[in-house]
Every structure is written in structure tokens, then in C-alpha cells.
Amino acid sequence: MCSNPLVLITQPGNPLALRELEDLLRPDLRVGLADPDKSALGSLSRQVLQRAQLHQALEESGNVRVWTPTGDMLTNQLLTGSLDAALVYASNTPKAKVHVVTLGPAGARARQPWAAARLSPHRLLLERLYQALTADGQRAQFEGLGFGWEAGS
Amino acid sequence: MNALRAGRRTGDRIFFATLTCFGIGYILLILGMLLADASFTTPAALRAALDKPEIRHAFGLSFITATITAILSIWFAVPIGYLMARRNFPGKALVDAVFDIPIVLPPMVIGLSLLILFQTDMGQHMERWSTELFGVGITYEVPSIVLAQFAVSCAFAVRTLRVTFEQMDPRCEAVACTLGCSSRQAFWHVVLPAAWKGVLSAGLLALARALGEFGPVLVFSGATRMKTEVLPSTVFLELSVGDLEAAVAVSLLLVTAAVGCLVLGRLLGLRVGR
Numbered sequence: 001m002c003s004n005p006l007v008l009i010t011q012p013g014n015p016l017a018l019r020e021l022e023d024l025l026r027p028d029l030r031v032g033l034a035d036p037d038k039s040a041l042g043s044l045s046r047q048v049l050q051r052a053q054l055h056q057a058l059e060e061s062g063n064v065r066v067w068t069p070t071g072d073m074l075t076n077q078l079l080t081g082s083l084d085a086a087l088v089y090a091s092n093t094p095k096a097k098v099h100v101v102t103l104g105p106a107g108a109r110a111r112q113p114w115a116a117a118r119l120s121p122h123r124l125l126l127e128r129l130y131q132a133l134t135a136d137g138q139r140a141q142f143e144g145l146g147f148g149w150e151a152g153s
Numbered sequence: 154m155n156a157l158r159a160g161r162r163t164g165d166r167i168f169f170a171t172l173t174c175f176g177i178g179y180i181l182l183i184l185g186m187l188l189a190d191a192s193f194t195t196p197a198a199l200r201a202a203l204d205k206p207e208i209r210h211a212f213g214l215s216f217i218t219a220t221i222t223a224i225l226s227i228w229f230a231v232p233i234g235y236l237m238a239r240r241n242f243p244g245k246a247l248v249d250a251v252f253d254i255p256i257v258l259p260p261m262v263i264g265l266s267l268l269i270l271f272q273t274d275m276g277q278h279m280e281r282w283s284t285e286l287f288g289v290g291i292t293y294e295v296p297s298i299v300l301a302q303f304a305v306s307c308a309f310a311v312r313t314l315r316v317t318f319e320q321m322d323p324r325c326e327a328v329a330c331t332l333g334c335s336s337r338q339a340f341w342h343v344v345l346p347a348a349w350k351g352v353l354s355a356g357l358l359a360l361a362r363a364l365g366e367f368g369p370v371l372v373f374s375g376a377t378r379m380k381t382e383v384l385p386s387t388v389f390l391e392l393s394v395g396d397l398e399a400a401v402a403v404s405l406l407l408v409t410a411a412v413g414c415l416v417l418g419r420l421l422g423l424r425v426g427r
Contacts, residue, residue, distance in 0.1 A: 035376060038390040066293040066375030069393050073372070076265070081272035082292050 001133065003148035004089045005109040006044055007100050009078055014099040018085055021052050021103065025061050032074045032086035035067045040110060042067065045087040048108045090146035109148060187408060194401045202402035207378045208387055212406065215383040218295065219363035222302040226310040226359035227352060234314030234355075235340065239323065255308040260368025263304050267373045268292065293375050298383060301369035306359035313358055317351025318344070354418055361414040365407060 034042030049055040071088035367385035391400035
């Protein structure tokens with residue numbers, strides 16, 4: 001139904017001028033990532049870093065200061081000033097005063113599917129819920145919260 | 154007269170039976186939760202959980218940090234508890250309320266407050282000092298676990314020790330002082346030996362509390378595997394990927410450890426948590 005792109009967040013105003021994933025290897029940078037084995041965000045981040053051939057180098061650099069289970073926690077940890085950069089979902093950032101770097105082709109996005117249990121006795125009700133979620137005007141609301149719109153595409 | 158006495162006895166029985174019903178209801182809830190946990194896992198799942206290197210690491214780290222926290226808590230709580238029990242000073246009620254803040258604050262707020270504190274100039278100074286002295290910083294490192302646990306556990310230790318000192322007769326110290334002891338000597342040679350049960354109770358309570366501390370540790374230390382992951386973080390991480398069996402197995406380990414602390418306290422004739 002919608003998607004959630006992976007983004008790089010930095011301190012407001014991007015004082016360290018971080019523009020791409022390679023910048024995460026800069027000496028003494030404090031990076032936060034989600035747990036790669038215990039969260040979908042962490043797994044996606046690892047895939048993106050592996051695809052960019054940065055995963056190993058980033059681990060060896062010692063720049064990864066913390067793993068957390070969720071993206072919103074990383075956003076808040078960065079906001080306190082304890083991190084310089086973190087990889088989170090775009091939906092973790094809309095109200096946070098952080099600088100968001102979109103990753104473009106180097107990035108990835110999590111797709112958020114819609115499903116109803118085959119044996120659910122409320123299939124018609126769920127169908128109506130889906131129609132309500134994808135009705136006119138809903139797209140802007142999803143996009144305003146950082147999600148990409150996939151319904152009907 | 155006899156009828157009146159019999160009526161009062163019946164009334165007393167009904168009163169205590171009502172109290173007992175409340176007690177039994179609460180005990181059933183606690184035991185029900187533990188039995189439900191136990192029925193949800195198997196010895197094999199427990200063994201499998203203990204075989205995972207990251208869980209073994211979290212197990213060891215939890216016990217080491219909780220022990221350090223308990224010792225630190227006692228170190229601070231003994232003088233604070235004694236001072237609060239024996240001395241009156243202006244603003245004592247306010248100071249007393251401040252010592253209770255960690256008990257009433259939501260755990261996540263304590264973690265967040267610590268994280269913000271250590272980004273200030275003073276916090277950064279302490280980070281540098283810790284790095285120079287111990288070769289490791291504080292935020293997102295093992296010392297942050299101890300600090301997060303200590304912030305909460307010490308408040309419980311202070312409360313326990315204050316009650317301990319308040320219940321001791323101050324005449325003993327006064328007699329020691331009339332025999333030539335200074336206040337410091339009376340404290341070390343009279344008060345502290347007499348308060349050993351309270352000190353041990355406070356230590357065990359701080360240990361049990363530190364073992365279960367989750368919110369402040371997650372925010373201030375993160376949950377980096379093989380580095381800052383403690384048992385409560387493991388439960389959360391396993392739950393977040395739907396591995397309920399592993400989460401319950403680790404929870405049972407935590408319950409066993411906490412109950413072990415409390416039972417040990419009772420065996421030693423202590424009043425842990427009372």
C-alpha cells in the first residue's frame with residue numbers, strides 16, 4: 001500500500017556536510033544503526049551498506065557507536081547530540097528537527113503491504129477499511145508523514 | 154455478654170477473611186503470570202536460549218553491571234540514609250522528595266535525561282575523564298549501563314536504609330559519644346555493625362532492581378549486541394522479531410535471578426523490599 005524509504009539523518013543544518021553513505025566512514029564520526037538481526041530497519045540498512053560495499057569497512061572503522069531496536073529511538077538519540085548520523089526510515093523524521101539526506105539509487109525502501117486473513121469473518125469490513133485508507137486525500141496524509149504511496153501503482 | 158463476644162469474633166473472622174481474599178487474589182495473579190510464562194517455554198528452548206553467545210554475553214554483563222550497581226548504591230545510600238534519618242535541616246522535605254524522583258519518574262525519561270546530561274559541557278568533560286582514566290567513554294558504553302541502573306536502584310537503597318537507621322535507637326550512638334567516641338567513630342563502630350541486615354537488604358534490593366532495569370539502559374546505552382545488551386534488552390529484541398519462546402526463556406532467567414535475590418534475603422532474615 002505504501003513504502004518507507006531509508007534515509008540518512010544528521011544534525012540540523014548538516015554541520016559535517018554528510019551527503020552520501022561513504023561519508024559514514026569519516027574518522028571519529030558517531031553513527032547509529034538499527035539492530036541488523038532484530039529489526040527490519042537494521043536488516044535493510046545492512047543490505048544497503050553491503051550493496052555499497054561499506055558494511056565491513058564501517059564495522060571496522062569503529063564509527064558505529066550504538067545499535068537500537070527502532071528508528072525513532074535513533075532519531076531521538078541523534079537529537080540529543082550523542083550521534084552525528086543515523087540510518088532510519090523517512091517516517092521516523094517528519095516532526096524531528098534533523099537534516100535528512102535522501103539516498104537516491106544507493107538507498108532502499110521498505111514496502112508496507114496490506115493483507116487480510118483468508119479465513120477472517122470480517123473480509124468485507126477489511127475491504128471497506130482498505131477503501132477508506134486509499135480514498136482521495138489519504139495519499140497526501142501518508143506522504144506528509146514520510147511514506148511513499150504505492151496503492152494502485 | 155457471650156453473644157456480644159461471639160458476634161465480635163464472627164465479625165473479626167469476616168474482616169480477616171476479606172483481607173485474605175485480597176492477598177490470595179494478588180498472589181494468584183503473580184503466580185499465574187509466572188506459570189503462564191513457564192508453560193509457554195520448554196527446557197529445550199531455555200537451553201537453546203542459553204546456548205546463544207549473545208544471550209550468554211547479556212547474562213554475564215547483566216550480573217556484572219548489577220553487582221557493581223548494588224555496591225555503588227550501598228556506598229551512596231548508607232551516608233545519605235543515615236543523614237536523612239538522624240539530621241534535621243532546612244528544606245529536608247524537599248531533599249527527601251528529590252531522592253524519590255527516580256522512583257516516580259518513567260524509566261525512559263531517566264534514560265533520556267542521562268543522555269541529554271552527557272551531551273552538555275559537564276557531561277562531555279566526564280566522558281573525556283572516563284576515557285582518559287579507564288580507556289572507555291560513558292554514553293553507549295558499558296559504564297552507561299551501570300549509571301542508568303544506579304540512577305534508579307540507589308533511590309530504593311536510600312529508602313531502605315533510611316528506614317533501617319530510623320528504626321535504630323539513637324541512644325546507642327549517644328552512649329558511645331559520652332564514652333569518648335566522635336560521631337564518625339560511633340557511626341563506624343556502633344551504627345554500621347548494628348545495621349548490617351538493613352545494608353544487605355538494600356544491596357539485594359538494588360541488585361534485583363538493577364537486573365530488571367530496561368528503559369534507561371535502552372536509551373542511554375543502546376542495545377548493541379555483545380557490547381551493551383543486557384537481559385531485559387534481550388527480551389525486548391527477541392519480542393521485536395517475534396521470537397516469543399526465546400523472550401520468555403530469558404524472562405524466566407530474569408525472574409529466577411530476582412526471586413533468588415529475594416529468597417536469599419529472606420533466608421538471611423532480611424526485610425528485602427519491605
